[in-house]
Amino acid sequence: MxxxxxxxxxxxxxxxxxxxxxxxxxxxxxxxxxxxxxxxxxxxxxxxxxxxxxxxxxxxxxxxxxxxxxxxxxxxxxxxxxxxxxxxxxxxxxxxxxxxxxxxxxxxxxxxxxxxxFFGGAVGHGIWEERCAGCGTCVIHYFDGMCPIARCSKSLLNGPCGGSADGKCEISKDLECIWDMIVRKKMEHGRIDDLLEMKPAKDWQTARDGGPRKSVREELANE
Amino acid sequence: MSDMKAGSNLEKVLKAGHFAFTGECGPPKGANVEHLKEKVAHLKGMVDSVNVTDNQTAVVRMSSWAASAIMVQEGVEPNFQMVCRDRNRLAMMSDILGVYAMGIRNMLCLSGDHQRFGNHPQAKNVYDIDSIQLIAMVKMMRDEGQFMNGEEIDESPRLFIGAASNPFADPFEYRVHRLAKKIAAGADFIQTQCIYNMDKFRDFMKMAVDMGLHEKCYILAGVTPMKSVGMARYMAKSVPGMDVPESLIKRLKDAGKGKVAEEGIKFALEQIEEFKEMEGVAGVHLMAIEWEHRVPEIAERAGVLPRPEV
Structure with a gap:
């Protein structure tokens, strides 16, 4: 929501x-x-x-x-x-x-x-967290259900930066490093190989960077 | 020379099999060229190339490309740093062409500290591409002669490509894989984060050597001499991804008043001695933060002078 x-x-x-x-x-x-x-x-x-x-x-x-x-x-x-x-x-x-x-x-x-x-959900009573950046091209399946675009402070696509410490993001001890979570889940599930290939630069045209967006669903629009 | 990727002094030193010794210099917080020249003068002849930081800790300073160009004029080889925080891919590519045109031959690709740390936390954070994609982009520009979109470049920038590695950030087990990824993307050399926890670094290098990474890329170990107990405590507590063992803080404290800086230098010298022998380490990157004038002494005592003429 x-x-x-x-x-x-x-x-x-x-x-x-x-x-x-x-x-x-x-x-x-x-x-x-x-x-x-x-x-x-x-x-x-x-x-x-x-x-x-x-x-x-x-x-x-x-x-x-x-x-x-x-x-x-x-x-x-x-x-x-x-x-x-x-x-x-x-x-x-x-x-x-x-x-x-x-x-x-x-x-x-x-x-x-x-x-x-932001787009997010409740993680506890009275606490909401961001989950989606609305970038227009969903990639969470590459990262075991976690979105680094929305949840990494630098939107990194190729692993945790040098500021990741004790599972926390460098910008705040109150913020989890999503890359720490992605890496650990991949390791637990034996899928670390997924993270060894470089993810290429993102095409931001579907995000806000491509200008204000519009979604047209022909079957409904033509009714 | 035809097998040289960029033909920088650093590349030549490393290719010739010498133990490299690089330095670092932060551009001024202003347009004070004289101050920059003065700092650079201390490093001349003492190191193989000098890293020029790019708005480090997200504090605005003279642009790293301009400071690098001044360094070229001063006869000191710069290692131009670029972070992903402040520029999108257009600005990055144009600056890459620009630095090459100004005679710069080394470039270090970094994510960059988040702007929240700096003096303009209100700024928009760019991160159009990340540090690994940046490495791949510079390599593509150099080796394929193409921009990121595949368009041809009229004279490609020949840069010796560097990247950073922090063996002390988490998750530790993944760090060597991230290093491998940077090398696969096109890093020719690596400079590590400041090392204080030698045990952990030994473990890290063993993993890197077992994976054969030292044969694909030159790895330079990062050394920053501690100037004071306060600096050690600050780094231990407040710098994310920095690992300062309590034993080192105690050693500095025990050195006694007026002798802490000397103890810090002694520790750095012991590290350098060990790195000279450590398998997979091709050199040392000395980050003497606002201590450029002490570099000649440290280099002398570390036995790395004179620097090789290549």
Whole structure:
């Protein structure tokens, strides 16, 4: 899923401080799963903002709404009867949400309440980790189910760098060296030979480096 | 001379079977050419070539190619270092052509320290290609006369290709395979990470020799004399992939006030003596960090002077 973190309250406050009436829109997709932008978090943000504004003696009216998804015009459409009632709208979806909302309602202003961080999953209660860099050409099968593009700090394709120590990455003792894990798994399973051949330079054209991407599925697009 | 890949002094020294002795010099943190020339002057005639670091520890300095070119003017042979952190393949290939055009004949291919360590942690990290792919790219440019995309090069860069090896990083068992991979990709010579744990290095070299790697490539053992107990402790604790045994720290401490640096040099000299005899070791790479002025003394005491004229 797409993982995000909520922006600091002060930053959100600054965005909407000139609005008299604000709508906070959550999303039931990824941001609900990673507990950052679902209906529960919409409620928490509304309450927090109300208190913060009250402290600064600013009166502001706030409503809440959570859509099935903000990355789908069908659901974005559900805001059409209320969108003009507000001075500004805060989106708690990933970075896709406020853009889909802005495109659908060009007269309205939308503010992101979260920082979209990565594609990942929960590894413990309240802890998420990055797993995919969305490079457009999946290679995890070469590395026993672990992606060095996303999980090595240098995206190395040919083994651990000289900074790998005690299973940790050189950039932080809190970060596992994915290459250490790949090498150890290959050794355990007797597949170390897989790592002796040089992996050639990656073609980054399918990644963001090739420009903004688009996916067209003909059978659906032509329906 | 026709069998020379680049014809650098370092290549000639190694091909002639001499025990190589290389040095290192970090470019200035500014455009202070005089300071660079002064540091380089200490190394002249003392080493076979001088590594010129490329924004080492991810701290911005004068570009390694410019500092290397200045070194050529000063009559000292540089070993131009390039890391994968700061350039994509276009910039890399153009700099490779550029350094060759400036008379540079050795190049060391490295991954590079992550920018998080450096003085611009906000920077984008490039890593378009990795160090092994870089080695293969330089070899392709030199031997096939082609850019990475297969297009022909109008006069190929003839560079003696180097790579690094860190026997002390993890997983230890894989390190010799990574070395083999670098050699297969096209490394002509290897310079290792600073060695302090001699037992581990002996094990590593035995593995390398058993695999016949020393016959395919020249392996230079990395030596950095410890200047102080603080430096030893810092390296032990804070430099990832560095193995400084507690016994060495104790030895330095026991040397007593004012005598630690001399003890550090003594340890380095003992190492060099052992490397001269160690199977598979073709030379020493002396990284006297901000200690260039001590290199003549160390070289003298190590018995590696005069350097061979080849």
């Amino acid at each position: 797409i993982v995000a973190d909520r922006k600091p309250i002060q930053e959100i406050l600054e965005m909407v401080k000139d609005c008299k009436k604000v709508l906070i829109v959550g999303c039931k997709g990824c941001v609900t799963v990673c507990n950052v932008g679902g209906s529960k978090e919409v409620g928490v943000l509304a309450a927090t903002l109300k208190i913060a504004f009250k402290k600064e003696e600013i009166s502001i009216e706030m409503d809440e709404k959570t859509l099935e998804r903000q990355c789908d015009p069908e659901y974005v459409d559900q805001l059409k009867d209320m969108v003009d009632d507000y001075d500004g709208i805060i989106s708690m979806a990933c970075g896709v949400g406020p853009q889909f909302l802005s495109a659908a309602y060009p007269e309205q202003r939308f503010f992101p309440a979260v920082n979209t961080t």
